[in-house]
Amino acid sequence: MSILSLFIYVPLQVAFIPFAVLGVMLVAYKQIVVSKKVGVSQTAVEIINARWTMHIFSMRDDDATAKLAAALPNTSLFGLWLVLFPLWVKFKISGSPFLYPRRPEPGSETLADFIVARTFYFDSIIEREIRGVEQFVMMGAGYDMRAYGNFLRDGVTFFEIDQPSVQQHKRAVLDGARISSEHVNFVSVDFTKENVFDKLIESGYDLTKKTLFLWEGVTLYLSETEVRKAIKEIRSKAAVGSILLADIYADRMFKKFKSGAITKTLEYTNESIKFTLNLATNYDEALSEFIESESLSVGETFFIGWKDEKGPLLAIVEMKCD
Numbered sequence: 001m002s003i004l005s006l007f008i009y010v011p012l013q014v015a016f017i018p019f020a021v022l023g024v025m026l027v028a029y030k031q032i033v034v035s036k037k038v039g040v041s042q043t044a045v046e047i048i049n050a051r052w053t054m055h056i057f058s059m060r061d062d063d064a065t066a067k068l069a070a071a072l073p074n075t076s077l078f079g080l081w082l083v084l085f086p087l088w089v090k091f092k093i094s095g096s097p098f099l100y101p102r103r104p105e106p107g108s109e110t111l112a113d114f115i116v117a118r119t120f121y122f123d124s125i126i127e128r129e130i131r132g133v134e135q136f137v138m139m140g141a142g143y144d145m146r147a148y149g150n151f152l153r154d155g156v157t158f159f160e161i162d163q164p165s166v167q168q169h170k171r172a173v174l175d176g177a178r179i180s181s182e183h184v185n186f187v188s189v190d191f192t193k194e195n196v197f198d199k200l201i202e203s204g205y206d207l208t209k210k211t212l213f214l215w216e217g218v219t220l221y222l223s224e225t226e227v228r229k230a231i232k233e234i235r236s237k238a239a240v241g242s243i244l245l246a247d248i249y250a251d252r253m254f255k256k257f258k259s260g261a262i263t264k265t266l267e268y269t270n271e272s273i274k275f276t277l278n279l280a281t282n283y284d285e286a287l288s289e290f291i292e293s294e295s296l297s298v299g300e301t302f303f304i305g306w307k308d309e310k311g312p313l314l315a316i317v318e319m320k321c322d
């Protein structure tokens with residue numbers, strides 16, 4: 001089947017080149033220009049596009065993501081189909097992933113795999129930890145749909161934090177798509193200007209309850225001072241036993257993103273890469289040192305792309321409030 005799928009894929013992919021170019025242009029226009037017009041994050045679109053792709057390629061069932069993605073004005077599922085159709089046909093014939101999306105063995109991930117890998121690593125820790133908490137706070141939630149499907153749990157109160165414009169937009173699209181969000185407490189916070197806990201408490205957060213904080217794909221857009229400030233707040237205010245999950249990016253990822261076009265595109269929607277760590281050598285130690293300097297202890301960690309001689313691209317880390 002694998003050989004047959006390749007025989008079909010190669011000519012199909014070649015024939016699809018003009019459509020794929022059109023698809024890329026459509027997706028980029030919606031993600032960059034429409035996000036700018038609506039005044040929301042384009043990086044959040046990047047993530048929902050990847051999670052929609054994982055859903056379509058049967059890697060991770062996520063109907064809630066598919067529903068939201070279909071309703072968002074700032075992405076184009078038609079454009080994504082134009083880009084991905086030949087790969088999807090190959091996947092359907094052979095039953096195994098090829099080029100993208102794919103899940104290489106741990107440590108062998110490349111830049112193209114990082115959102116897929118990151119989503120799975122976070123999922124695996126959330127799956128385990130959500131059983132022991134009563135509150136789940138998603139910081140910089142963007143278009144993450146974990147609170148509406150895969151991780152919906154009785155007995156857990158959900159909070160989503162994001163910048164006011166992004167949150168208002170998500171809520172309007174959720175309503176338009178008839179996705180129920182009554183169980184979610186929406187908290188508008190700009191990490192660069194406000195204290196997380198003041199706003200959380202106003203929205204019903206209970207300081208005595210063990211909480212899982214998810215901070216996925218956000219630390220890189222803040223300064224080190226802002227990252228440390230939010231960690232300090234969690235350390236000092238969250239109940240003992242609470243967990244903070246975050247991804248921390250390596251300097252080498254920053255260098256890749258700093259290449260002119262990507263930086264300019266991010267700046268167009270007022271997003272730029274700021275905080276990274278030097279994970280080139282002794283990355284385990286470098287990460288622990290950073291976390292322990294904020295008096296949190298390190299739980300499970302994953303280093304994406306660690307087999308590369310330049311070190312990992314990023315770390316997914318569980319930080320414990322003991």
Ligand SMILES: C[S@@+](CC[C@H](N)C(=O)[O-])C[C@H]1O[C@@H](n2cnc3c(N)ncnc32)[C@H](O)[C@@H]1O
Binds near residue numbers: 044139218
């Ligand atoms: C790459 S997206 C990640 C979204 C989501 N966590 C996910 O994994 O799907 C980054 C998110 O962080 C939010 N964000 C960035 N800077 C922020 C800030 N200063 N305050 C609050 N949220 C912020 C953006 O609005 C966006 O929703």
